[in-house]
Amino acid sequence: MLPPALLRVSAHLEGERVVPHYFGARDEPWLRALLAECARFVGRTMAEWRERVREPQIVRAPKAKLQVMLSVLEPLCRERPEAVVPPKEGRAALFRAASNSAGAPRAAVLSSVAASFGVRAVDLEAAIFADLPMEQRVAALPDALSPARLAAEANLAIASSLVRRAKQVRVIVHGDARALVRHARRAGLICRESRLEHAPRGVVLELSGPLALFHHGQVYAQALASLIPRLANCEHFELTATCALGRDGVLSSFLLRSGDPIASARGPAPSEARLQRKFERDFPRVAPGWKLIFEPEAVAVGDAVQFPDFELVPASAPDQRWRLEIVGFWTPDYLQEKLRRLQAAGIERFVLCIDHRGGCAEGERPVDPRIVPYKTRIDPRAVLAVIR
Amino acid sequence: MRLLFDHGTLVLVDAPNLHVARVPGLRWDPRVALFRAPAWRYAQVCAALHHALPPLPPLRDEVRPSALAEPAAWNPLELRPYQRAALLSWELSGRAGTLVLPTGSGKTRVAIAALCAAGVRALCLVPTRALLEQWCTTLRAAYRGEVGCLGDGRHDLQAITVATFESAYRLMPRIGAHFDLLIVDEAHHFGTGLRDEALEMAIAPQRLGLTATPASEPAASRLAELIGPVVHHLEIADLAGRWLSNFDLLTVQLGLTPAERAKHDEDQKLFSTYRRRQRDCDPEAPWQDFVSAAAQSPEGRAALSAWRRNRHLLQFTEAKAAAVGTLLARHRDSKVIVFTADNEAAYRIAREHLVMPITCDISRAERQAALSAFRAGQLRALVSARVLNEGIDVPDADVAIIVSGTQGEREHMQRVGRLLRPMPGKRALIYHLATRATAELRRAIERRHALAPARTAAR
Numbered sequence: 001m002l003p004p005a006l007l008r009v010s011a012h013l014e015g016e017r018v019v020p021h022y023f024g025a026r027d028e029p030w031l032r033a034l035l036a037e038c039a040r041f042v043g044r045t046m047a048e049w050r051e052r053v054r055e056p057q058i059v060r061a062p063k064a065k066l067q068v069m070l071s072v073l074e075p076l077c078r079e080r081p082e083a084v085v086p087p088k089e090g091r092a093a094l095f096r097a098a099s100n101s102a103g104a105p106r107a108a109v110l111s112s113v114a115a116s117f118g119v120r121a122v123d124l125e126a127a128i129f130a131d132l133p134m135e136q137r138v139a140a141l142p143d144a145l146s147p148a149r150l151a152a153e154a155n156l157a158i159a160s161s162l163v164r165r166a167k168q169v170r171v172i173v174h175g176d177a178r179a180l181v182r183h184a185r186r187a188g189l190i191c192r193e194s195r196l197e198h199a200p201r202g203v204v205l206e207l208s209g210p211l212a213l214f215h216h217g218q219v220y221a222q223a224l225a226s227l228i229p230r231l232a233n234c235e236h237f238e239l240t241a242t243c244a245l246g247r248d249g250v251l252s253s254f255l256l257r258s259g260d261p262i263a264s265a266r267g268p269a270p271s272e273a274r275l276q277r278k279f280e281r282d283f284p285r286v287a288p289g290w291k292l293i294f295e296p297e298a299v300a301v302g303d304a305v306q307f308p309d310f311e312l313v314p315a316s317a318p319d320q321r322w323r324l325e326i327v328g329f330w331t332p333d334y335l336q337e338k339l340r341r342l343q344a345a346g347i348e349r350f351v352l353c354i355d356h357r358g359g360c361a362e363g364e365r366p367v368d369p370r371i372v373p374y375k376t377r378i379d380p381r382a383v384l385a386v387i388r
Numbered sequence: 389m390r391l392l393f394d395h396g397t398l399v400l401v402d403a404p405n406l407h408v409a410r411v412p413g414l415r416w417d418p419r420v421a422l423f424r425a426p427a428w429r430y431a432q433v434c435a436a437l438h439h440a441l442p443p444l445p446p447l448r449d450e451v452r453p454s455a456l457a458e459p460a461a462w463n464p465l466e467l468r469p470y471q472r473a474a475l476l477s478w479e480l481s482g483r484a485g486t487l488v489l490p491t492g493s494g495k496t497r498v499a500i501a502a503l504c505a506a507g508v509r510a511l512c513l514v515p516t517r518a519l520l521e522q523w524c525t526t527l528r529a530a531y532r533g534e535v536g537c538l539g540d541g542r543h544d545l546q547a548i549t550v551a552t553f554e555s556a557y558r559l560m561p562r563i564g565a566h567f568d569l570l571i572v573d574e575a576h577h578f579g580t581g582l583r584d585e586a587l588e589m590a591i592a593p594q595r596l597g598l599t600a601t602p603a604s605e606p607a608a609s610r611l612a613e614l615i616g617p618v619v620h621h622l623e624i625a626d627l628a629g630r631w632l633s634n635f636d637l638l639t640v641q642l643g644l645t646p647a648e649r650a651k652h653d654e655d656q657k658l659f660s661t662y663r664r665r666q667r668d669c670d671p672e673a674p675w676q677d678f679v680s681a682a683a684q685s686p687e688g689r690a691a692l693s694a695w696r697r698n699r700h701l702l703q704f705t706e707a708k709a710a711a712v713g714t715l716l717a718r719h720r721d722s723k724v725i726v727f728t729a730d731n732e733a734a735y736r737i738a739r740e741h742l743v744m745p746i747t748c749d750i751s752r753a754e755r756q757a758a759l760s761a762f763r764a765g766q767l768r769a770l771v772s773a774r775v776l777n778e779g780i781d782v783p784d785a786d787v788a789i790i791v792s793g794t795q796g797e798r799e800h801m802q803r804v805g806r807l808l809r810p811m812p813g814k815r816a817l818i819y820h821l822a823t824r825a826t827a828e829l830r831r832a833i834e835r836r837h838a839l840a841p842a843r844t845a846a847r
Contacts, residue, residue, distance in 0.1 A: 092758075110742075129738075134749075210397040210561070211426065214588075217588075
């Protein structure tokens with residue numbers, strides 16, 4: 001995420017609209033030169049690298065964009081140096097020896113402690129802070145990091161930082177919105193889903209944090225911003241974020257559409273994907289007479305939409321299909337509301353699998369036979385017990 | 389009608405049509421078609437709903453999770469007279485208020501007495517990981533049950549729990565209904581908007597703020613709202629001599645090298661010229677507004693850069709580096725803490741004088757080991773930028789060298805306070821290094837004067 005000072009130079013206001021200064025093809029020459037310069041500094045300290053980038057660049061770069069790019073590039077190109085002595089042990093030995101040396105010269109203390117480790121004084125000196133950020137070295141960047149990819153990463157940082165300042169977010173998604181909805185719920189956001197008129201696969205998501213009703217805060221900023229890389233995986237989307245960018249809190253509108261040049265997330269969150277894979281593997285072993293459909297069609301529940309993860313279809317009665325949703329993060333009232341909606345819509349064959357660690361205490365979970373708690377894997381027998 | 393906790397807020401379910409103005413903080417939330425209020429208004433919301441006229445349907449309060457254990461017993465605790473007075477002030481203020489007590493006067497002890505008196509589930513908020521560990525250790529000695537800990541990689545929720553500000557901020561949407569008492573150590577960190585939501589998302593009707601340096605307006609008003617007003621205030625002067633150590637504060641005036649002076653004067657001129665011109669336009673403009681306005685023009689940005697360069701230069705001049713060496717050598721037999729403005733200077737001192745650094749980069753375990761070694765006399769000096777500024781219990785340091793700071797008078801008071809934990813026969817010595825013919829010296833003199841009553845009392 002970009003700090004406020006960099007965000008200020010990464011966008012400007014046109015009326016009530018926020019216009020981001022995205023990186024594009026015209027930035028690629030200086031980005032290429034920057035990557036080459038970074039490669040030349042591999043193995044040197046990050047302090048040296050920072051010193052270098054304060055000087056004029058080989059290919060002239062816009063000052064503000066260069067600062068943004070450096071903040072994106074730095075986490076990608078730093079590593080810890082090798083140390084001949086574990087730094088923590090080196091520090092403990094050296095500073096205690098210095099305290100007990102009764103004024104002995106520095107060099108003598110260093111030599112004596114280095115000898116006890118069987119290394120040279122100069123190597124000990126280099127090792128004692130080797131694990132600290134200031135001693136981090138410039139690492140080789142991955143070959144796949146092209147100027148275009150770097151630009152997309154920087155654009156993602158700009159878009160995410162703008163959405164971090166959002167009070168509320170509205171997303172129109174055409175196609176599969178389940179990963180987005182699930183992610184929003186896991187992050188504790190209020191997510192209202194509705195169908196988009198005249199677009200059979202269109203869904204409108206209204207997202208905000210509970211406290212947004214009272215004032216613009218930051219507590220859900222991270223959750224809102226984390227939607228952005230996931231959006232890039234949607235077939236077609238349009239996001240409108242109502243942001244407070246200035247200190248006066250005046251709201252302006254930031255628009256992000258599919259096709260905008262931002263980098264995408266690499267698949268769903270690993271734990272979520274692992275859970276689904278495990279259930280896909282385990283369920284057929286326990287229930288050979290059932291067919292498991294992964295990520296079936298969304299279900300209309302009143303004026304809202306729900307996104308089951310699996311459909312469980314008995315071979316003997318294919319019309320008696322059950323839907324299973326992995327809820328992840330939950331609160332008692334969220335579950336109760338969900339059950340109430342399903343009941344109102346006349347949908348009885350529904351299993352909700354909830355993360356045992358998602359709630360705060362055992363006693364909070366609503367008592368309902370359709371709720372199956374899980375820890376690291378969903379027990380297919382427990383699911384079958386609900387169905388039967 | 390049911391009242392529930394929802395992600396740091398309260399929601400009213402099955403409510404009739406309400407006149408929301410009668411219930412503090414309550415609003416209609418069209419997103420979920422329910423009434424909603426911020427969690428910190430819990431007590432007021434309950435009272436308003438119970439006493440509404442005409443009467444409302446009976447209220448089922450389902451805010452608190454049902455399965456939480458009640459706190460265990462506390463060991464008996466002796467308080468000093470001024471600590472008893474502070475606790476009484478808090479109790480008489482409806483158990484919602486802030487105590488201003490100098491560093492080293494035993495604020496944590498008062499907090500434990502408050503926990504014991506309240507006898508309810510409590511969450512103690514602390515600003516740093518180092519303080520998290522210290523609070524957990526202190527509470528374990530006084531409390532007979534398990535002490536929970538949130539932060540620094542630990543997630544253990546108990547009836548009595550300690551959390552860092554950062555963890556509380558992240559977790560409060562989930563744990564905000566678990567506690568009836570909120571204790572906020574170093575409460576002056578709140579009130580400016582940053583992380584205030586941690587306090588807003590907790591229902592705890594009883595709140596105790598602790599600080600040595602109370603916030604000024606507008607943060608003070610916000611803190612009065614979220615924690616409670618200042619209900620007891622003592623200065624160093626009130627306790628020095630008997631309950632706090634005697635001390636001497638020496639301002640050491642140092643020069644700049646010709647090269648440093650040339651750089652300093654050039655940058656100072658650039659900045660002062662711009663600042664003076666802006667002041668002519670708007671004499672009352674606060675510093676924040678000045679910075680915002682300056683950032684809009686190339687000239688203003690150049691002035692701000694000059695100001696930053698100068699600040700950085702004065703933080704660790706060549707004379708200061710030499711003075712630190714001289715003072716460390718002079719006090720070879722004392723326990724010395726060196727305070728710097730940033731980690732960079734702390735590591736330079738650590739390298740040059742072989743002094744253990746205590747910074748945010750050093751792990752909790754290593755910091756603890758270093759502090760234990762310092763207490764045991766195995767380490768005679770520590771150097772720190774900010775970690776030792778607040779709270780950390782360093783009972784027997786007797787010399788401090790303040791090289792520079794960035795956080796103003798509050799930081800200075802906190803650092804002086806590090807040395808004032810009493811020991812028999814102790815007289816602490818504080819060196820404040822300041823550069824002649826700069827704004828730094830003027831500030832150092834002002835701060836010495838601010839502490840003058842305390843030093844007079846100490847003598």
